[in-house]
Amino acid sequence: MSTFLPSSRLARLSDVTPADEPPRSSSTRILVGSTVALLSVLQTACFQGDDRDRHASAVDDYLATPFIDPNVAFAEPRRALGPPDGRTVALGVGAFIVLRFFRDIPDGPGVDLRVYEVGDDGAEARVAVSEDGDAFIEFARPASGTTTTYDLEEAGIPAARFVRVRGIDDAGEEPGFDLDSVEALR
Ligand SMILES: [Ca+2]
Ligand SMILES: [Ca+2]
DSSP states (O other): OOOOOOOOOOOOOHHHSSSTOOOOSSSSOOOSSSSSSEEEOOOEOOOOOOHHHOOOOOEEEEOOOOOOOTTSGGGGGGGGGGOOSSOOOEEETOOEEEEEEEEEEEESSSEEEEEEEESSSSEEEEEESSSSSSSSEEHHHHHHHEEEEOHHHHHHEEEEEEEEEEOOOSSSSSSSSEEEEOOOOE
């Protein structure tokens, strides 16, 4: 049984770096008396061209799996950015990540989005999409297995810029759904 550790949560960039303040260093600030850890930089990765257009380029929000050590590699949310590479972020029960794309993913004919997981051990996650990063519509069918595809038409929105993935069970081996990447298919 794992030892319970406080979860860490990344605040949105707008909560952390008001426009009238000079840029801060990239160090982590811990709020005294709180379990909230604010990172003063948005969790982004540098991708160009096709990789940038087809895969998530920023972590907009993240709540780590409560029962894992936040210092382990698979608690690092940026591992879900960019093309599939076998490096994953673990999403156990209670954990979620919100990924932001560089551009809107349009709803075209058929499926529009593909979620990649590493390991086919039965873990599941709920996937939701949003145009503005505030209002999310969750798909009824969970993501499970190596790849799961979604059609934005099912969510009833013309385009999505944000994708949220949240862990819902530990049917697989701990600590849950191992998210590798999310891909825009158009
Ligand atoms: Ca579609
Ligand atoms: Ca990855």
